[in-house]
Amino acid sequence: MRRRPIFLITVLCFGFAFFYIPILSMMVYSFNGSRLATVWGGFSTKWYVSLFNNRQMMAALLLSLKIAVVSATCATILGTMAGIALARFRRFRGRTLFSGLVTAPLIMPDVITGISSLIFFILLAQWIGWPAQRGFTTITLAHITFSMVYVTTVVQARMSQADRSIEEAAMDLGSKPWQVMWDVTLPVISPAILSGWLLAFTISMDEVVITSFTTGPGSTTLPLLIWSKVKLGVTPDVNALATLTVLVVGVGVAVAGWVLNRAERRRDEDARLAYRANE
């Protein structure tokens, strides 16, 4: 029997306190009645009321959701293509550059991606007259570009673990290669595609630096709005917004974890039953 690792458990407790105390403090202060964000002035839900009555905030949320849905969907399609190509097509022209292009946006600092996109859009507008105005389209294009590589990473990792024998079996049974991809490979990696989409969606909902460079007049996303408010200091309604975000995300992740866990257990159970039936 191992000794109880007291030191490690202590650090773990400290670490989780470090992770969650700031978030909990923010949630408690969202119910603060005082206008001063850091001085307690009794329990109140008025910041939540003012949040829902804030037209600007709701418009920004709506714009962010629109951009996130469109960009996550495009990023998932492009990113999945790239992931399958890198995992399955051993050799094609320009493969080295392609794999470089797929990793570079992951480590490129946001500021540099931001200014390069802005320079690109401004020069493009001058040369061909498009995009005449920056806004929804330019933000979405930029979001697709940096979030598709995350999808690629997830899909590629899943592909390299996947069992190729099913694909080979389908091939032996006379399927055309692209049918194999459509009927076998895609269903097998569908959980990875789904988590890629969710990842792209969250990244897009959260992105502020690149968005601030590619936005135009009248296109304020939720992170941009928070960014401009927070730069001026701590405000109670942002506390309320943060609390709602944490709750929505927390419940979402917990439910997703529970569903995946249950699906996995059921699959294990089915596999066991199948083996028993064979004996």
Add this chain to the structure above:
Amino acid sequence: MRARLAGWFHRRGWSDLMVALPYLWLVLLFLIPFLLVVAMSVATKTPTAPPFSFGGEYPLVSFADYARLMQDDLYIRAFLTSIGNATLAMVLCLLLGYPMALGLTRVSRSWRNVLLMLVILPFWTSFLLRVYAWMGLMGKNSWFNGLLTEGWNTVVPASWAVTSIPMMNSNFAVVLVMVYTYLPFMILPLYASLERLDPVLDEAAMDLGSRPFRVFLDVTLPQSVPGIIAGGMLVFIPAAGELVIPTLVGNAADPMIGRVISDEFSVATDWPMASAVAVALLLLMVVPMMVYSHYQARSEGGER
């Protein structure tokens, strides 16, 4: 015509398209904009719109901005501040993240899943709001600052007593928030590499008479080097180019390099200078990136 198209699609078109579409996208919207920045860095600033030109005379390009980069105190200090803050954040993440990752491998299976989820959960919430949470804690009137002030005042002699601890708008605040936001990047690769270790090796060293701490130094630590490097680079690289954290909690008089790039671009509208600083930042990060990809390739090679 349609039949021929369908034939082409079935034979090789589908696979060509699968490569070509994402390839074209990345070339058009990532590579070309990036090359524009590189070209911009050797242009000259002009008061026109857009504010640059490629000189009228031979050799058309100007390295004046790079020369300024090497001489002007502002840029040198910004680079040093960035490297210093990022290195400090990386080391602190390692010191806190390593025992946490090791601890995660020692708890029971059901606990481990819950705790891992708690490590990942902040990833899914807004980065901006996590930085913001610390603004609330570090402010002068906050309960956290009050607690620390009280602690400080009871420890030090009365003449050193303070009414609050000035944490906001300092490099201390930047490093603290960086550690907070990037700690999961350190814990997850470390956990992945520590989880793969065979506990039999530990037991063998134990049986041969090593004390637990020696076992850690001689057996566990050397085997987790790839995880340490991966985690370290995953913290260092984004931290060095960080813009949001220094803008919100940092000291404006002592900016980091991301802030300098953004200000040169938007405030001074000096595109060539902003681009030169950006290229210099990338050159600085090439070394850590190569180290990272070297170890990454090696650890992937080891798995096969």
